[in-house]
Amino acid sequence: MFNKKKTGSHGSQGSIGSLGLGLVLLLASTQLSNLSAHAQEQIRVDAHADTTPFPHVWEQIFGSGRAILSLRQSYRDDIHTVKNVTDLRAIRFHGIFLDEVGLYDPDAQTQNPGQAPEKVQGAGIYNFSYIDQIYDGLLENGVRPFVELSFMPRKMAADPNQTQSFFYKPVVSPPKDYALWDAMITAFAQHLIDRYGIEEVATWDFEVWNEPNLDFWGGRPNIPTYFELYDHTALALKKVNQRIRVGGPSTAQAAYVADFLQHCKDHNIPVDFASTHVYANDTAKDVLHTDEQIPRDLMVYRAVKKVHEEIAASPFPKTPLLFSEYNASYSNEPNVTDSTYMGPWLANNIRLCDGLTEAMSYWTFSDVFEEQGVVRTLFYGGFGLLAEHSIPKPAFNAFAMLHRLGDRRIKLEADDALATKSSDGAVELALWNYAAPFGTGAAYTPPPANKGQDKSFQVTFTGVPANAKVELLRLDDDHGNVLKAFDAMGRPRDLTHDQILNLKAAGTMTPAESLHLSQGHLQLTIPPHGLVLLVVKTQHQ
Numbered sequence: 001m002f003n004k005k006k007t008g009s010h011g012s013q014g015s016i017g018s019l020g021l022g023l024v025l026l027l028a029s030t031q032l033s034n035l036s037a038h039a040q041e042q043i044r045v046d047a048h049a050d051t052t053p054f055p056h057v058w059e060q061i062f063g064s065g066r067a068i069l070s071l072r073q074s075y076r077d078d079i080h081t082v083k084n085v086t087d088l089r090a091i092r093f094h095g096i097f098l099d100e101v102g103l104y105d106p107d108a109q110t111q112n113p114g115q116a117p118e119k120v121q122g123a124g125i126y127n128f129s130y131i132d133q134i135y136d137g138l139l140e141n142g143v144r145p146f147v148e149l150s151f152m153p154r155k156m157a158a159d160p161n162q163t164q165s166f167f168y169k170p171v172v173s174p175p176k177d178y179a180l181w182d183a184m185i186t187a188f189a190q191h192l193i194d195r196y197g198i199e200e201v202a203t204w205d206f207e208v209w210n211e212p213n214l215d216f217w218g219g220r221p222n223i224p225t226y227f228e229l230y231d232h233t234a235l236a237l238k239k240v241n242q243r244i245r246v247g248g249p250s251t252a253q254a255a256y257v258a259d260f261l262q263h264c265k266d267h268n269i270p271v272d273f274a275s276t277h278v279y280a281n282d283t284a285k286d287v288l289h290t291d292e293q294i295p296r297d298l299m300v301y302r303a304v305k306k307v308h309e310e311i312a313a314s315p316f317p318k319t320p321l322l323f324s325e326y327n328a329s330y331s332n333e334p335n336v337t338d339s340t341y342m343g344p345w346l347a348n349n350i351r352l353c354d355g356l357t358e359a360m361s362y363w364t365f366s367d368v369f370e371e372q373g374v375v376r377t378l379f380y381g382g383f384g385l386l387a388e389h390s391i392p393k394p395a396f397n398a399f400a401m402l403h404r405l406g407d408r409r410i411k412l413e414a415d416d417a418l419a420t421k422s423s424d425g426a427v428e429l430a431l432w433n434y435a436a437p438f439g440t441g442a443a444y445t446p447p448p449a450n451k452g453q454d455k456s457f458q459v460t461f462t463g464v465p466a467n468a469k470v471e472l473l474r475l476d477d478d479h480g481n482v483l484k485a486f487d488a489m490g491r492p493r494d495l496t497h498d499q500i501l502n503l504k505a506a507g508t509m510t511p512a513e514s515l516h517l518s519q520g521h522l523q524l525t526i527p528p529h530g531l532v533l534l535v536v537k538t539q540h541q
Contacts, residue, residue, distance in 0.1 A: 040456040040457060040458040040523065041414070041416070041455065041456065041457050041458070042457075042458050042460070043412065043414055043417050043429070043431070043457055043458070043459045043460070044412075044459075044460045044462070045410060045412070045419045045427060045429055045459065045460070045461050045462070046410070046461075046462045046463050047410075047421065047427045047461065047462065047463030047464050047536075047538075048462070048463040049410050049411065049463075050411070051408035051409055051410055051420075051421055052355075052408065052409050052411070053407065053408065053409070054354065054405070054406065054407050054408055054409035054420055055407070056087050056403070056405070056407070057353075057354075057357060057358060057359050057360055058346070058349070058350050058353075058360050058362065058402070059086040059087045059088065059362075059399060059402070059403060060086075060087050060088065060089045060090065060359055061088075061089065061090045061091070061092060061146055061322075061324070061359050061360070061361035061362075062082065062086075062088060062090075062091055062092070062361060062362050062363075062364060062365035062385075063091070063092050063093065063324070063325055063361050063362065063363035063364040063365070063383075064091050064092070064093045064364045064365055064366060064368070064369070065093060065364065065366070065368050065369035065370055065371070066093055066094045066095035066098065066168060066370070066371075067093050067094065067095045067096045067098065067101055067134055068095065068098065068100050068101055068130070068134075069093075069368050069369070069370065070091075070093065070134050070137055070138065071130070071133055071134065071137065072368060074366075074368050074390065075366060075368040076137055076141060077390055078365060078366035078368060078384075078386050078390055079091070079138075079141045079143060079365070079366075080141060081386060081390060081392075082365045082366070082385055082386065082396070082399075083141065083142060083143065085396070085399060085400035085403055086399050086400070086403050087403065088143055088365070089143060089144065090143055090144045090145065090146040090204075090205070091138060091143050091145065091146060091365070092145075092146035092147075092148055092207070092324055092325075092361055093148065094148055094150055094151070094170070094210055095150060095151060095168070095170060096131065096134070096147065096148065096149070096150070097149070097150060097151055097152065097153055097184075098151060098153075098168070098170060099153060099154050100168070101130045101131060101134070102127045102129065102130050103126055103127060103128065103130075103131060103153065103184070103188070104125065104126060104127075104153035104155065104156060104184055105124070105125065105127065105153075105155060106125050106155055107155070108124035108125065108127065126184070126187050126188075126191075128191050128195075131188075131191075132195065135192070135195075135196070139196070139200075144200075144203060144204055145204055146204070146205050146207065146324070146361065147204055147205065147206045147207065148207045148209070148210055148250070148324075149185070149206060149207065149208050149209060149233060150170070150209050150210050150216070151164075151170035151171055151172055151209075151210075151216070152170075152171045152172065152173050152174070152175060153171070153184075154171050156175050156176065156177075156180050156181065156184070157171045157173035157174075157175065157176060158173050158174050158175060158176040159173040159218065160173065162218040164215050164216055165215070166371045166372075167370050167371060167372060167373040167374075168370065168371075170216070172215065172216050172217055172218040173218045173219075174218065174219045174225060174228075174229065178228075178232050181229075181232060181233075181236075182232055182235075182236045185232075185233055185236040185237060186236050186239065186240055189201075189206075189236070189237050189240040189241070189244060190240050193240065193241060198241055198243055201241075201243075201244065202241075202243040202244065202245070204244075204245065205245050205247065205272075205273060205275075205322065206237060206244055206245060206246045206247070207246075207247055207248060207250050207275050207322075207324060208229060208230045208233045208234065208246065208247070208248040208249075208250065209226065209229060209230075209248065209249075209250055210250050211250060211251060211252040211277065212226035212229075212249060212250070212251065213226075213249075213251045213252055213253070213255050213256060214252050217229075223249075223256055223259065226248075226249060227260070227263050230248050230249065230260075230269070231267065231269050233246070234246045234269055234270050234271065235269070235270070238270050245272040245273065246270060246271065246272055247271055247272050247273035247274055247275050247322070248260060248271070248274070248275060249274075249275070249276065250275045250276065250277070250324060251276045251277065252276075252277050252278075253277070253278060253282050253286045253287050253303075254276050254277070254278045254282075254287050254303040254304075254306055254307050255276065255286075255287075256276075257274050257276050257307050257310050257311065257314075258310040258311075258313070258314055260274065261274060261310075261311065261314040261315060261316050261319060262314065262315060264315075264316070265314075265315035265316065271316065271319065272319075272320070273319060273320040273321070273322050273358070274307070274311060274319050274320070274321050274322070275321075275322045275323070275324040276307055276321075276323060276324070277323065277324060277325035277326065277363075278299065278300055278303035278304070278323065278325075278326055279299075279300075279325075279326065279327055279328070279329060279330035280296040280297070280299045280300050280326075280327070280328040280329060280345070281296060281299070281328070281329050281330060281331070281333075281336075282299055282303070282330070284299075284302075287299065287302070287303050287306070288302060288303075288306060295436075296328060296336075296345070296436070296437075297344075297345055297348050297349075297434055298352075300323075300326055300349050300352075300353065301349060301352035301353055303323075304321075304323060304352075304353045304356045304357055304360075305356055307321060307323075308321060308356040308357065320358040320359075321356070321357045321358055322357065322358055322359045322360075322361070323357055323359070323360045323361065324359075324361045325361060325363040326349075326360055326361070326362065326363065327362060327363045327383055328341070328342060328345050329381070331381070331442070332372070332380055332381030332382065332442050333381045333437070333440055333441060333442065334379055334380060334381040334439075334442070334443075334444040335381075335437045335438050335439040335440060335444060335445050336381065336437050336440065337381055337382065337383055337393075337395065338379045338380075338381055338382070338387075338393055338394070338395075338444075338483060339394060339437065339438070339481075339483060339529070340394040340475060340476055340477055340480075340481050340483075340529040340530070340531075341394075341435075341437045341438075341529050342393075342394055342395040342398050343394060343395075343397070343398040343401075343432060343475045343476075343529065343530070343531030344416075344432035344433060344434040344435070344529060344530070344531055345434070346395070346398050346399070346402065347398070347402060347418060347430050347432050347531055348415075348416075348432065348434055350402060350405075350418065351415075351418045354409065362385075362399075363383050364383040364384050364385075365384060365385050365386070366384040366385065366386045366390075367382040367383070367384035367386060367387050367388050368384070368388075369382060369383065369384060375388050376493070377493045378391065378486065378491075378495070378503075379393075379444070379482075379483065379486060379491075380442075381442060381444075385399060387482075389495070389500045389503075389504070390504070391482060391500070391503045391504050391507050392482065392504070392507035392508065392509075393482060393507065394475055394480060394481050394482070394483070394507075396507070397475050397480040397507075397509045398475055398531060400509060401430070401473050401475060401509075401531065401533040402430060402533070404428055404473075404533055404535060405418065405420045405428045405430065405533075406420035406421045406422035406423075406426065406427075406428050407420070407422065407423065408420060408421045408422075409421075410427070416431060416432050416433070416434065416455070417429065417430065417431050417432075417457075418430040424538075425538035426535055426536060426537055426538060427461065427463075427464060427535075427536040427538075428533065428534065428535050428536070429459065429533070429534040429536070430531065430532070430533050430534075431457055431459075431524075431526060431531075431532045431533075431534070432526065432530060432531045432532070433454070433455040433526040433527060433528050433529065433530045434529075435451075435452050435528035435529055438451070438529075444491070446487060447477055451477070451527065451528045451529075452527075452528035453528070454525050454526065454527050454528070455525065455526050455527075455528075455530075456523070456524070456525045456526075457523065457524055457525070457526070458521065458522075458523055459521065459522045459523070459524070459534070460520055460521050461517060461520050461521075461522075461536055462520060464517070464520070464536050464538060465517070465538070466517060466518075466519050466520045467516050467517055467518070467519075468516065468517045468536050468537055468538065469514070469515075469516055469536075469537040470514075470515040470516060470517060470522060470534055470535065470536050470537070471512045471513075471514060471515075471534070471535040471537070472512060472513040472514075472515055472524075472532065472533070472534055472535075473509065473510070473512050473513075473532065473533045473535075474510055474513075474530065474531070474532055475509075475510075475530065475531040475532075476526070476527050476529060476530035476531070477527065477529060477530075478527075479510040480507070480508070480509045480510050481506075481507075482503055482506045482507030484506070485502060485503055485506035485507075486503060486506075489502075489503075517536070522534070
């Protein structure tokens, strides 16, 4: 504070004139601004602090393109690639009952027409050839099916012309006779047990249909008629074997889970898990039925928390919750799902959703995917971790980095950090600088010249050697970001073989930096959309 003396018209040497005062205030303001620009966030990690279990629920189930695509070599190659860097255990896809898979055809002739009719009753109606190849292919790659029971075989549909708008036009009609549906579900389940054994099949999740509250289900009114479908399906499965795990309602926008569980209670219908979906650009009006403006980095958490609380208040409060679809966008937004934005977004969701759900199935592991038709260009905002030609996106590298987190969580009072501990004694710390996407919608927007503010961290570790070795991994616009190379190429639609190889190399994770703590401290700076993972080694490693 300045104390101005009362002076004559000419002032005095002991006072500050208006011009001088302005200069001093400007200098003070500049100093404060500089201090703010160089301020470091303090993060303290105690390796001896109490921990809580930290299961990797975000990386064990992935969605994919429809069932028939799993017969492609590119699909199976991508499974292998993703499984190498995650804890991938199961894959969920639509359309195991689509006509292209060939399960149901009541008009098919038996392959042994000379046999007596009584010995071939039902022969030809069910053909498991492609189903066996689909599930064999998953199991041979070390993953199990997450069985979504959809969609309606055309010859079983009450209205075969009632289709959804996807490229492959799935029939979404209810069955014309539930006896036909029940018989198919029974034959399907029995065949799986006969082929793979109940010890294997009992580890699978059987989910009835997909998003019946949207246009994927043609029954009207949609939720009561979906409950009828669920009842028939669950009872048919349990009649085959009580150990089969069945659940639903597989709704969009985190909807109707409480109503579904109440229905199962009221009608004594078996349910082993509750499943639903959410995307980060869903609206609060659709998900929470409020007028809030929930940002993209919080929507998934808010939805998961809502359903978690609904289950706790339901007649079945111990029901496992599976979010069988989630992502940062339900539409094709290149600046979201293809970009480095996904690193901080994913890390923050993991931090917030820990302890609220048994599994979260990221939609999807690969851009071998045709809901909008055959892929026409790279980086169109597809859902996959891998683009066409198995080119890794930044999201792939984010999953690879966060896979390195341990299985015990260390509590931190920070909204941009996540600390864990592994059984071998290593301490892991994820740090990020979340910022909104540089653009939204279907049109790609290059990163602006001024991308926003860097974030500086002063990290202090206790309970580890003061000069412990540190492995540091980075994901940002200059590290592990294939879009930078694709932009430099001019974003060509058609790629040469050499360009594909160059993009694969550009998308590869940047090699880890090897550092050491300095008296337990480490300083680093992270740009917007940046994610960092630190692995601090113990004395014995």
